[in-house]
Amino acid sequence: AQSVTQLDSQVPVFEEAPVELRCNYSSSVSVYLFWYVQYPNQGLQLLLKYLSGSTLVKGINGFEAEFNKSQTSFHLRKPSVHISDTAEYFCAVSEAAGFQKLVFGTGTRLLVSP
Amino acid sequence: KAGVTQTPRYLIKTRGQQVTLSCSPISGHRSVSWYQQTPGQGLQFLFEYFSETQRNKGNFPGRFSGRQFSNSRSEMNVSTLELGDSALYLCASRLGQANVLTFGAGSRLTVL
Numbered sequence: 001a002q003s004v005t006q007l008d009s010q011v012p013v014f015e016e017a018p019v020e021l022r023c024n025y026s027s028s029v030s031v032y033l034f035w036y037v038q039y040p041n042q043g044l045q046l047l048l049k050y051l052s053g054s055t056l057v058k059g060i061n062g063f064e065a066e067f068n069k070s071q072t073s074f075h076l077r078k079p080s081v082h083i084s085d086t087a088e089y090f091c092a093v094s095e096a097a098g099f100q101k102l103v104f105g106t107g108t109r110l111l112v113s114p
Numbered sequence: 115k116a117g118v119t120q121t122p123r124y125l126i127k128t129r130g131q132q133v134t135l136s137c138s139p140i141s142g143h144r145s146v147s148w149y150q151q152t153p154g155q156g157l158q159f160l161f162e163y164f165s166e167t168q169r170n171k172g173n174f175p176g177r178f179s180g181r182q183f184s185n186s187r188s189e190m191n192v193s194t195l196e197l198g199d200s201a202l203y204l205c206a207s208r209l210g211q212a213n214v215l216t217f218g219a220g221s222r223l224t225v226l
């Protein structure tokens with residue numbers, strides 16, 4: 001079984017500052033990794049995914065993440081945040097085979113202030 | 115290209131009633147998954163359907179059921195509603211086993 005840990009429930013940051021949202025996972029098999037963002041009263045939007053290949057993954061809205069197999073981490077980064085990045089961010093993992101469910105972390109609320 | 119459409123967006127029910135939620139996937143997508151989101155339990159997997167067959171199921175009681183039609187549209191049903199069933203129910207679709215889910219905006223259920 002897989003599990004995901006997002007240690008930070010909330011991350012406050014000033015506009016134009018860099019940010020890193022941490023995600024660690026646990027799995028005994030190969031996995032796919034994802035970051036989703038959720039704005040108020042909306043569903044989940046895919047930011048980026050790691051399926052295979054390069055460990056540095058670039059996504060939408062200037063976000064990127066690095067897959068680190070030895071540290072079982074998939075941290076999300078953005079060099080300069082905007083007010084509009086204020087949202088809830090979810091890290092998710094699934095087995096890399098068949099019709100596998102997504103297992104989500106508890107989420108990190110990113111609060112960007114001016 | 116239209117996204118994943120969920121109806122209704124909001125609904126209020128009372129304990130003991132049942133509810134049916136609908137999900138229309140992206141055109142061409144044959145897989146539909148359902149997730150429950152609550153403040154206490156977070157995002158939890160309910161079930162996934164592909165070509166009208168349930169492929170995977172989460173750890174929810176039998177009161178939670180679903181089905182998929184030949185046009186890939188899906189419905190989920192919750193019978194004998196409990197207060198704890200109040201949640202945002204999210205539907206997601208994907209083309210096949212590609213594991214990249216596209217989510218709808220959700221149906222927010224409030225049980226009084």
